[in-house]
Amino acid sequence: MKTNFKQIKEKIIETILMLSSAATSITVVLIVFFLFVEGAGVFNKKPIDDGFLLAVSAENTVHKLQPSQIKDIYDQKITNWKELGGKDQAIVLFRAGDITDYYTEEELGENFEFFPDKINELVAKTPGIIAFFSDKYKAKDFTGRELDIDKIKVSEFLTGEEWFPTAQPIAQMGVKPLIYGTLWVSFGAILLALPIGLAAAIYLSEIAKKRTRSILKPIIELLAGIPSVVYGFFGLVIIVPLIQSTFNLPVGETGLAGSVVLAIMALPTIITISEDAMRNTPRAMKEASLALGASQWQTIYKVVMPYSASGITAGAILGIGRAIGETMAVLMVTGNAAVIPTTLLEPVRTIPATIAAELGEAPNGGLHYEALFALGCILFIITFGINMLVEVVTNRKSHKKH
Amino acid sequence: MNKTKLFLMLPLIGMLSCGKAKTEDQGNETSSAATSVTIKGSDTVLPLAQKEAEDLMKGNKEISITVVGGGSGVGLTALIDGTTDIAMASRDMKTEEKLKFSEMNKEIEEVIIAYDALTVIVNPANKVSKLTREQLEKIFTGQITNWKEVGGEDGKIVAYSRESSSGTYEFFKDEVLDKKNYASNILSLPATGAIVQAVGQTKGAIGYIGLAYETKEVKQLAVSYDEGKTFIEPSVASAKDKTYPISRPLFYMFDKTNAAKVKTVVDFALSDEGQKIVSEIGYVPLK
Numbered sequence: 001m002k003t004n005f006k007q008i009k010e011k012i013i014e015t016i017l018m019l020s021s022a023a024t025s026i027t028v029v030l031i032v033f034f035l036f037v038e039g040a041g042v043f044n045k046k047p048i049d050d051g052f053l054l055a056v057s058a059e060n061t062v063h064k065l066q067p068s069q070i071k072d073i074y075d076q077k078i079t080n081w082k083e084l085g086g087k088d089q090a091i092v093l094f095r096a097g098d099i100t101d102y103y104t105e106e107e108l109g110e111n112f113e114f115f116p117d118k119i120n121e122l123v124a125k126t127p128g129i130i131a132f133f134s135d136k137y138k139a140k141d142f143t144g145r146e147l148d149i150d151k152i153k154v155s156e157f158l159t160g161e162e163w164f165p166t167a168q169p170i171a172q173m174g175v176k177p178l179i180y181g182t183l184w185v186s187f188g189a190i191l192l193a194l195p196i197g198l199a200a201a202i203y204l205s206e207i208a209k210k211r212t213r214s215i216l217k218p219i220i221e222l223l224a225g226i227p228s229v230v231y232g233f234f235g236l237v238i239i240v241p242l243i244q245s246t247f248n249l250p251v252g253e254t255g256l257a258g259s260v261v262l263a264i265m266a267l268p269t270i271i272t273i274s275e276d277a278m279r280n281t282p283r284a285m286k287e288a289s290l291a292l293g294a295s296q297w298q299t300i301y302k303v304v305m306p307y308s309a310s311g312i313t314a315g316a317i318l319g320i321g322r323a324i325g326e327t328m329a330v331l332m333v334t335g336n337a338a339v340i341p342t343t344l345l346e347p348v349r350t351i352p353a354t355i356a357a358e359l360g361e362a363p364n365g366g367l368h369y370e371a372l373f374a375l376g377c378i379l380f381i382i383t384f385g386i387n388m389l390v391e392v393v394t395n396r397k398s399h400k401k402h
Numbered sequence: 403m404n405k406t407k408l409f410l411m412l413p414l415i416g417m418l419s420c421g422k423a424k425t426e427d428q429g430n431e432t433s434s435a436a437t438s439v440t441i442k443g444s445d446t447v448l449p450l451a452q453k454e455a456e457d458l459m460k461g462n463k464e465i466s467i468t469v470v471g472g473g474s475g476v477g478l479t480a481l482i483d484g485t486t487d488i489a490m491a492s493r494d495m496k497t498e499e500k501l502k503f504s505e506m507n508k509e510i511e512e513v514i515i516a517y518d519a520l521t522v523i524v525n526p527a528n529k530v531s532k533l534t535r536e537q538l539e540k541i542f543t544g545q546i547t548n549w550k551e552v553g554g555e556d557g558k559i560v561a562y563s564r565e566s567s568s569g570t571y572e573f574f575k576d577e578v579l580d581k582k583n584y585a586s587n588i589l590s591l592p593a594t595g596a597i598v599q600a601v602g603q604t605k606g607a608i609g610y611i612g613l614a615y616e617t618k619e620v621k622q623l624a625v626s627y628d629e630g631k632t633f634i635e636p637s638v639a640s641a642k643d644k645t646y647p648i649s650r651p652l653f654y655m656f657d658k659t660n661a662a663k664v665k666t667v668v669d670f671a672l673s674d675e676g677q678k679i680v681s682e683i684g685y686v687p688l689k
Contacts, residue, residue: 075582075583097496099497100497112497164583167583250605336590337588339586349590356592357590
C-alpha cells in the first residue's frame with residue numbers, strides 16, 4: 001500500500017516536471033510563431049492608410065511615385081511635377097481636411113452629402129493637384145486618376161533609410177538605421193564589457209584573497225539588481241554630459257553613451273558566470289600545472305581559461321543578449337534619431353527602443369503595429385544568429401584543446 | 403493514459419492563451435443603481451480626466467467612471483462605435499470624423515475643459531530668446547542647422563522631440579511644422595522630463611514641452627506667428643487670453659442623446675473644483 005502511494009507520488013512529480021519543460025518549449029515555439037505571423041503581415045500591406053487613396057488630375061502624366069517621393073511632395077521639398085518627370089506645373093497639396101479652404105460648409109451640404117462631388121470637381125479643375133482622401137468619398141464618376149501604390153517589399157523594408165511609420169499620407173518603413181543602431185550599440189557594449197568583465201572574473205577567482213572576494217562579489221552582484229530605468233537615468237544625467245564634454249560634441253546622447261550603460265549592465269552577468277566557471281577548474285589540474293613549474297599567470301592562461309571557456313562564453317552570450325534586447329536604459333541615453341550612424345559618437349535609434357516607444361500608440365493590427373512586430377523578428381534573428389555563432393566558435397575551440 | 407491526453411491538451415491551452423486580444427472594451431452598461439460612465443481617448447487629457455474622475459467618485463458614490471487612454475483618434479472612433487460615453491480629445495474633430503458622425507446621424511457636443519500650451523525651450527546659455535514659426539519649422543525639418551542663422555552664436559542646433567506616439571509630437575507637427583515631417587536626425591526622447599534634462603545640459607539644444615513643465619534649468623522662447631512682427635512670451639496668462647499661438651483646447655465630446663448620463667462628469671470638469679485640478683495637473687484653466 002505504502003509503496004503504491006510512493007509510486008503514484010513519484011509518477012505525479014515526474015509528470016509535473018515533464019509538463020513544465022514541455023510547456024516552456026511549446027510557449028517559446030508559439031511566441032516565435034506568433035511573432036513571425038504578425039510580422040509577416042507588413043509585407044501584405046500598402047504603406048498608405050487602409051481605405052485611403054492618392055489621386056491626381058487625369059491630365060497628369062506622372063503615373064507612378066515612390067513612397068519617398070510622396071513624402072517629399074507632402075513635405076514640400078518637391079514642389080513641381082517637372083521634378084518627377086511630369087509637366088512643368090506647381091504641385092497643389094490637398095488633404096480631405098483642406099476642403100473647407102475651397103468650399104463653404106453650405107456648399108458641402110448639411111450632412112456633407114456633396115463632399116465626393118466637390119472633391120471630384122476640385123481634382124478635375126486643378127491640374128497640379130495631388131489629393132489624399134478616404135475612398136468612401138470617391139465619387140462614382142470620379143474623373144481623376146488614382147496613383148498606384150506598391151505593397152511594401154522585403155528588400156525595401158530592410159534597405160530603406162527612413163523610418164517615419166506615422167507619416168501621412170505614406171508611411172516610410174525603412175529599418176536599416178534601426179538595425180545599424182542596434183548592432184553599433186551592442187557591439188560597443190560588448191567591446192567594453194568583455195575585457196573588463198573577464199579581468200574582474202580572473203581577479204576574483206584566482207588572485208583576490210578570500211576577504212576581498214567576499215566583499216567584492218556581493219557588490220558586483222548587486223549591480224544586477226538595479227532596475228534598468230535607474231541605469232537609464234544615471235546614464236542621462238552622468239554619462240551623457242561626460243561624453244559630451246570629453247569628446248567636445250554638440251550632443252551627448254550618442255551610441256557610445258548607450259554602449260557604456262549597457263556595458264555596466266552586462267558586467268555582473270559576465271563576471272558572475274565566468275568567475276563561477278573558473279572556480280570550477282579542478283584543483284588537481286591547477287596544482288599539476290604549478291607543479292610542472294608554470295607560473296600563476298601561465299596557469300591562468302593555459303589551464304583555467306581553456307577549462308572554463310564554455311562558462312565564459314555562456315556569460316558573454318547572456319551579456320550580449322541583455323545588451324541587444326535592453327530597452328529602457330537605451331531609450332533614455334542614445335537620442336533615438338533614426339539616422340544611419342557612421343561613428344559611435346552619433347545619436348542612434350535601436351530596435352528595442354523603437355518597439356517600446358511606439359507600440360503603445362500603434363493601432364492593433366495596423367501597418368505600424370505589424371512593422372513593429374517585423375522589427376521584433378529581425379531582433380530575434382540577430383540574437384539567434386549571435387548565439388549560434390558563439391556556439392560554433394566554442395565547439396571548435398574545445399575540440400582543439402581536448 | 404492520462405499523460406498523453408494532457409500532452410494533447412497543452413498546445414490547445416497554449417494556443418488559446420496566445421489568441422489575439424482584439425476585442426475592444428465595451429462600455430459598462432450595468433443596470434445597477436450607480437451610473438457607470440466610460441471616458442476614452444487622448445493621452446494628453448488622460449491625467450486630467452483620471453484625477454477628476456477620482457475626485458468625483460470620492461464625493462459621489464452613485465457614479466463609477468472608467469478612464470481609458472489610447473489617443474484622440476481612438477476615443478473618437480470609440481464614440482462613433484458607441485463603445486464610450488465621452489471621448490477625450492486634444493484636437494478638434496477632423497473633417498473625416500465629422501463626416502462619419504453625420505453619416506450615422508449623431509449629433510456631437512464638444513465641451514472645452516481646459517487648454518494646453520506648448521513652450522519652446524533652449525539652454526539657458528543660449529543668447530536667442532525669440533523665434534518665428536517659420537524659423538522653428540526650418541529648425542525641426544532640418545533646413546536650419548546652426549544657431550548663427552537665427553541670430554545666435556556659431557554652434558550646431560540639436561533639436562529634441564517627443565516620440566511619435568505622443569500627442570504633443572503630432573500637435574507640434576500640425577501647428578508649428580505645417581504638417582511637414584520632422585527631419586530624421588531629430589533626437590527623440592520618451593518623456594517630457596527627459597527633454598528638460600537634455601536641453602538643460604546641452605548647449606545647442608532646442609526642444610518643446612507642455613507649458614506646465616517650466617523649470618529653471620531651461621529658457622523659454624517667445625514665438626511669433628506673424629513673421630516676426632509680434633513675439634509672445636509663453637505664460638499661463640497669454641495662453642488664457644489666446645494671444646500665445648501654440649496652444650490647443652482639450653475637449654470632452656459626447657453624443658447629445660447621451661447628455662443626461664454624462665452631465666455629472668462634464669459639470670464637474672467645468673466646476674471651480676474641476677478647474678482647480680486643471681491647474682494642478684499643469685494645464686491652463688478656462689477662466
